[in-house]
Amino acid sequence: EVQLVESGGDLVQPGGSLRLSCAASGFTFRNYWMHWVRQVPGKGLECVSYISVDGRTTNYAGSVKGRFTVSRDNAKNTIYLQMNSLRVEDTGVYYCARDDHGHYDLWGQGTLVTVSS
Amino acid sequence: DVVLTQSPLSLPVTLGQPASISCRSSQSLLHSDGDTHLNWFQQRPGQSPRRLISRVSNRDSGVPDRFSGSGSGTDFTLKISRVEAEDVGVYYCMQGTQWPWTFGQGTKVEMK
Numbered sequence: 001e002v003q004l005v006e007s008g009g010d011l012v013q014p015g016g017s018l019r020l021s022c023a024a025s026g027f028t029f030r031n032y033w034m035h036w037v038r039q040v041p042g043k044g045l046e047c048v049s050y051i052s053v054d055g056r057t058t059n060y061a062g063s064v065k066g067r068f069t070v071s072r073d074n075a076k077n078t079i080y081l082q083m084n085s086l087r088v089e090d091t092g093v094y095y096c097a098r099d100d101h102g103h104y105d106l107w108g109q110g111t112l113v114t115v116s117s
Numbered sequence: 118d119v120v121l122t123q124s125p126l127s128l129p130v131t132l133g134q135p136a137s138i139s140c141r142s143s144q145s146l147l148h149s150d151g152d153t154h155l156n157w158f159q160q161r162p163g164q165s166p167r168r169l170i171s172r173v174s175n176r177d178s179g180v181p182d183r184f185s186g187s188g189s190g191t192d193f194t195l196k197i198s199r200v201e202a203e204d205v206g207v208y209y210c211m212q213g214t215q216w217p218w219t220f221g222q223g224t225k226v227e228m229k
Binding site (some may be wrong): 035044045046047050059061062095099100101102103104105107108109110 | 148152154156158163166167168171172177209211213214216217218219220221222223
């Protein structure tokens with residue numbers, strides 16, 4: 001089955017860190033650019049980051065630049081999102097999504113990140 | 118950033134009747150590769166977004182043909198020819214032409 005499965009979401013205090021994972025299966029993972037997208041209550045959907053097939057090209061939304069780092073392990077069919085210096089406004093559901101040349105054609109079920117004291 | 122403005126934000130619908138959602142972009146979504154990277158997603162309660170339409174008007178596999186997309190440049194429309202009960206949810210347009218990719222605010226479709 002073609003799917004993406006996120007994990008790692010948790011409750012963390014402001015200023016803390018968290019690492020999310022997204023495991024892919026059912027397709028040739030190394031052929032696809034991958035993204036992280038978050039859904040923040042009351043603010044809708046936001047594209048957070050992307051990574052190229054070989055991991056050499058990455059980019060971030062301005063709101064997370066310098067705090068989040070995306071990476072991938074093609075041997076494990078997994079992408080990661082290292083989130084540091086977390087803020088209350090980072091609270092939300094984080095999805096990984098497959099990039100079909102400018103279009104998200106596959107989403108995971110999401111993992112909930114809650115930043116609160 | 119490219120701003121996508123959807124209207125209406127709330128759309129009460131009647132079973133069997135048509136429905137239409139507009140998405141307007143703050144700049145042209147025509148990419149240098151010749152494609153217009155405008156997508157439509159449906160998000161049912163408690164679920165992840167599901168793509169319905171890519172490249173303005175290409176319906177995804179398994180998407181009922183009552184859904185159609187149209188438009189160009191900065192103005193786009195998603196139409197449902199005859200609304201069914203399973204169409205309740207929130208609909209988003211999204212552009213993948215310029216980073217950061219951005220979404221519209223969402224249109225909540227609910228039964229009258």
